[in-house]
Amino acid sequence: MLKLFHSSIRHPRLPPAKTNASYLSVNPVLCLHLQTKVEVRPCLRAIAECSISDSCSDDGGAAQTLQVVSKSGAPLFTEWAVVAELDGACSCVGALDQVPLANGSFHEERIEELRTSPRVCPFSSIPAQAETRAGKQQPLRRSSFWCTGPDLFYLSFRIPAAQHECKATDLRMITLPRGRTLRLVTGLALVFVTFLFLHSALGSGNARQRIADEWSRKGTAEPAAAVKKVSPSSAAKAEQDDQTSGIQQKANRNRLLHQPGSPYMRSDVDYAERIGLTLVPVDSLAPVRNTSFTPPTPLVKGVIVMLARNSDADGAVKSLTELEHRFNKKWRYPYVFLNEKPFDDNFKQKLQGVNPAADMKFGLIPTAHWSYPSWINQTRAAAARKDMADRGIIYGGHEAYRHMCRYNSGFFYRHELLEEYDYYWRVEPDVHFFCDIDEDPFRFMQEHNKLYGFTVSLTEFRETVPTLWKTTREFMTDNPSFIRTDNAVRWVSKDLEDYNMCHFWSNFEIGSLHLWRSKAYSTFFETLDKAGGFFYERWGDAPVHSIGATLLLKPSQIHFFNNIGYDHTGINHCPVYQPAFANKCECDGVKSFDMTDWSCTPEWFDLFGGGTANREAEKIRKIEEQKQEKAKKEKEEREKAEKEAREKAEKEKST
Structure with a gap:
């Protein structure tokens, strides 16, 4: 037997070993065989026989041997070439040598060697076209190497014309990794077994329970009897829906936990499933809307949201102009503007004029979301507004302000224009952005599994929320399964007995829309809404969001956006001096609101870490204040001494 060809072929998903002898796998456990099909054209069958054998090398690689045996015992071919492609990685292998390709291309010095070497890859034998696996004629390149598709090998031979009349591609070898076939068959079997298991486990019981629940919601006294009367087709459809839902839930869970780069822990996924919170897979991306524009990184499903009135047009333009300059001109995330009344043309034209290429949508708030619910006594609500106005409580007499707080607390994320998004950035009219934002928040x-982000925190006026914490405690008592055990609620209540008034300032927030859409937060909001505190008191959306987030999230899921400089009505956050922010901000970090007595951000740092740079800035601020106080005192003493000296001189002169 004449052995013409032997090669150890590397599986494309395994890296090559550090050896020049052959392609070898460095995986010591997994040995992937190759399944090979050899076809010999009729003109060769009379003079040759072919066989394939494969085996595992000592280090776990897969070796394969092709034997072409001459029936007469004489060599069949004087020149030959082997060209291969495995998932985009090509290799050219000769009888006496092997030449690996790096990233699909030869090194220049090897190309000339291959062209001139008579014993390795005679490229003159490459035909103009070859038959692909699908039977189609595909043109081939007459170059240093050629490949015709994934996993496709061609062996080209130049055979002396005196012996027979065969073309260069009379011997064709098609190679497929056997592991891929096994994975396909195994996967199909597992899907079938899983379907059967779910059919038996989730089928009839869940279907009957769903139908019983439906009758119960309709007020039927005997739901069990009604279930018995349900037609077989209805029960079968309910079972099918349950099976589909179960399969989708399991698939989504596996994706969240095992996707490369996923930030989620098993406890996060378990808790999210319990409270009806949708977690977003790390590889989820927004659909491409503009093919002529390429952002620095692919966009996720985020949106910038502004609640505004027609009279806020100029203030909205100021906010968007700065946000476009600092951030969105590089990313082009869409905008959604919401108003309880239709936006007029003036508002739309001014806002669109900020960036004509921006994606902007203008939505109308449903009346049901901006009006009194049926259980509110409007006479009592009016009396409460008058009382708070008489006592000088900020926004105490404003009726529209209360509707706005209620809407932001429990309805904005339900608007149809926001249904397709996972994250939102709330922006208000007349705000300022001080720093260039180079990272997509x-x-x-x-x-990073962040579900809520803030820049400023401060304390609420106690007179506006006298019963908010009492109502929150009622929610916690009635729904203990919704409360995360490792949550961040100690930031708003040390002992759960009273509310310390700390809250994130919600006129700036970047968060997950799914957090507010979750069953747990929806139940929390419904509890507050039924209590009437939005109208009988003056509950703001900032404390409501803050309490909700700290009850349902662990501290690491709440993020302090130190890199975003922000100002609203003189209360601001500015990144303290750090090299990363050099020449990127137009504000003084030492004068930031973060470390003042009115801010709750220091308490956040004390409880959950962070803020080292902010604390250093606070030390600098105090030193500067002490210097200024000392200089002021010295100036006063100097002026006093000068005054006394002048008075003494005048007295002596008059004497």
């Missing part, structure tokens, strides 16, 4: 949230 939406993508940061998605890749």
Whole structure:
């Protein structure tokens, strides 16, 4: 037997070993065989026989041997070439040598060697076209190497014309990794077994329970009897829906836990399933809307939201102009503007004029979301507004302000224009952004399991929320399964007996829309809404969001956006001096609101860490204040001494 060809072929998903002898796998456990099919054209069958054998090498690689045996015992071919492609990685292998390709291309010095070497890859034998696996004629390149598709090998031979009349591609070898076939068959079997298991486990019981629940919601006294009367087709459809839902839930869970780069722990996924919170897979991306524009990184499903009136047009333009300059001109995330009344043309034209290429949508708030619910006594609500106005409580007499707080607390994320998004950035009219934002905050949230982000925190006026914590405690008592055990609620209540008035300032927030859409938060909001505190008192959306987030999230899921400089009505956050922010901000970090007595951000740092740079800035601020106080005192003493000296001189002169 004449052995013409032997090669150890590397599986494309395994890296090559550090050896020049052959392609070998460095995986010591997994040995992937190759399944090979050899076809010999009729003109060769009379003079040759072919066989394939494969085996595992000592280090776990897969070796394969092709034997072409001459029936007469004489060599069949004087020149030959082997060209291969495995998932985009090509290799050219000769009888006496092997030449690996790096990233699909030859090194230049090897190309000339291959062209001139008579014993390795005679490229003159490459035909103009070859038959692909699908039977189609595909043109071939007459170059240093050629490949015709994934996993496709061609062996080209030049055979002396005196012996027979065969073309260069009379011997064709098609190679497929056997592991891929096994994975396909195994996967199909597992899907079938899983379907059967779910059919038996989730089928009839869940279907009957769903139908019983439906009758119970309709007020039927005997839901069990009604279930018995349900037609077989209805029960079968309910079972099918349950099976589909179960399969989808399991698939989504596996994706969240095992996707490369996923930030989620098993406890996060378990808790999210319990409270009806949708977690976003780390690889989820927004659909491409504009093919002529390429952002620095692919966009996730984020949106910038502004609640505004027609009279806020100029203030909205100021906010968007700065946000576009600092951030969105590089990313082009869409905008959604919401109003309880239709936006007029003036508002739309001014806002669109900020960036004509921006994606902007203008939505109308449903009346049901901006009006009194049926259980509110409007006479009592009016009396409460008058009382708070008489006592000088901020916004105490404003009726529209209360509707706005209620809407932001429990309805904005339900608007139809926001249904397709996972994350939102709330922006208000007449705000300022001080710093260039080079990182996509939406993508940061998605890749790091962050569900709420803030820049400023402060304390609420106690007179506006006298019974808010009492109602919160009622929710906690009635729904203990919704409360996360490792949550961040100690930031708003040390002992759960009273509310310390700390809250994130919600006129700036970047968060997960799914957090507010969750069953747990929806139940929390419904509890507050039924209590009437939005109208009988003056509950703001900032404390409501803050309490809700700290009850349902662990501290690491709440993020302090130190890199975003922000100002609203003189209360601001500015990154303290750090090299990363050099020449990127137009504000003084030492004068930031963060470390003042009115801010709750220091308490956040004390409880959950962080803020080292902010504390250093606070030390600098105090030193500067002490210097200024000392200089002021010295100036006063100097002026006093000068005054006394002048008075003494005048007295002596008059004497």
